[in-house]
Amino acid sequence: MNPPSYDPSLYGPSMTTGATTGAAAGTAAGAVPTADPVLHATAPAPTPPADPAKPEQAARPAPARDRYFDLLRALALFRVVLYHLTGWAWLPLVFPSMGVMFALAGNLMARSLKRPPVQVIRGRIRRLLPPLWLLGVVGVTGMVIQGWGPDADGHPGWWWIHLAYWIVPLSDPPYAEGLPGIHGFLGENWAVDLAGPLWYIRAYLWYVLLSPFLLKALRAMPLVTLLAPLALSAAFNFGYLTLPGERIPSALTDFSTFGACWILGMAHQEGILRRIPRYVVPSVAPIFAAVGLWYALNHDFGEGNDLDSMPMAQALWSFGTVMLLLHLSPSWSEWPRRLRRWDRVITLLNSRAVTIYLWHNTCILIAATMWDQLWGIDVMWMHFSWLLESPWPVLAFTWVLIGSCIVWFGWAEDLAAKRRPQVWPDGSKKGAKKGAKRGTRQQTGRRARRSRG
Incomplete structure (x- = not known):
């Protein structure tokens, strides 16, 4: 799990260790999340009281979460964890997690930019940094204890x-x-795995800072703005553009690889994709994906050399696939019957997407290290070697550890969003009732203190 400079190892999840991640929520036509999350959407905000002077406000329906985007984000997180554990090269082809995460984040960013840009950027950064700081406190402290220093x-x-x-x-x-x-x-070498997902946080921050300019460019020149990152990726790939050093080329590689997906999300929110004939996207998107796949297959695609190692192939495949996913976008304000059983799991993954993304690599390393100890038991390696070699028990153990990280570290996301911290925010009615009762008690206490005062 030692990712390259732009940390493709996180792409597979690229959220495969990557997770986020990456990220952020979006909205489809007619249904938008009311929160302003970094990598996930939070529960809808309560409808403000109607102003008697504005009767039209009372008739306005409360915004709803887009459950289709929640599903995409949850799938991206799961695929990231699976990819970073197994390294299976075909997983990024089945579901390009990082492209999806960036597209959802771009969609939400475009919606938020109906407010003043400075206010939106400040809110995004506020939500992004506390979970990172918590990871840094734990990780950097551990590195220093083991001798890392100036x-x-x-x-x-x-x-x-x-x-x-x-x-x-x-x-x-x-x-x-x-x-x-x-x-x-x-x-x-655990610090390498701990720091692996941080490329996504850095890339996300730059996308947020650039979004006001990208949105203006998208409105003025939609096609040019959408294709510009892909052109930049080709320029890097074929050597037409080279830059000295590591930090700037790494940042520009990330932008050229997933920038088109971010802008696609913004275009979806702006209604640009809906204004073109319905047959265009299903006709054009597979061409981009096919070119990316063709390039990968002709450059030794396989284990250890998958899409994460080929930025241009990753860019084209992700762009084409994400375009199709956004085109399908059914805009679910409620779950279809077959998916209702997964509501709490998907809600939890969305509510703690940043925490899962930042800590999943370390959880994989711990799970694999502890599982390997079973090889020291004679009965296990003599009769159950097939089980010891299977990734599925390690995957299950990894998710148990991720669950513990949600409990121990997830509160940082709530503080960053200025919400009441929750231990297990899966949207269950039991937790909601407890929160409501606690809020009622707090209001009663405040009224009592005011009356005493």
Whole structure:
């Protein structure tokens, strides 16, 4: 799990370790989430009281979450975890998680930009950073305890300056390499896995900062704006554009790979995709995807060299697939009957998407390290080697650990969103009733204090 410079290993999830992630929610025609999340959509906000002076306000229906986008985000998270565990090259072809995550985030960003851009960007950054800070507190502390410090790379001054990227990730935060693990619990070089998903946080931040300009360009020149990232990806791929250093080329590679998906999400929110004839997207999108697949298959596509290692192929395949998914967009304000049983699971994944994305790589490493200890038991390796070699028990154990991370670290997302912290926000009626009772008690207490005062 040692990703390249632009951290493609996170793409498979690319949210495969990538997760987010990545991310953020969107809305389809007629149904929009009322929250302003980073990688996920939160529960709809209550309808404000109607103003008697504005009778039309009372007739306005309350916005609803788009459950189709919730489903896409949940699938992206699951696929990211599975990909980062197994490394199966075909998984990014089945479902391009990172492209989906960026498209959903772009969709939500375009909707939010109906408000002042500075206000929207400030809110996005506020929601993004606290979960990252919590990861940094745990991870950087562990690295320092194991000997990582200013002299690690021979440039003490730069080490301290680069640590600021753990606070505001305008570039990739530094991390230690080659650290020893904890025997039987945490594998060696664990900091690389911990830092793996951070490329997505950095890319997301830059997309947010650039969104006001991208939206203006999209409204003025839709086709040019949509295709510009793909053209930039081709320029990098064929050597027409080269840049010195690592940080700037890495950031531009991410933009060229998934920028078209972000802009697609914005175009969907703006209604641009709905204004073109219905047959255009089903006719054009498969061509982009097919070109990306053709390029990958002709450049040794396979395990260890999948779409994450081929930015241009990833860009084309993700663009074509995401375009089709947005074109289908059924805009569910309620779950179809067959999906209702999954409501709580999908709601939980959406409510804790940032936490899952940031911590899943570490959970995979812990689960795999602990599972490998069973090889030391004679009965297991002699009679159950097939079970020890199977990824499915490790996957199940990984999700148990992810669940513990939701409990221990998920509250940071609530604080970032200025919500009351919840331990397990799966949208269950039991939790909602408890929250309502607690809110009623708090209001009663405030009224009593005011009366005493």
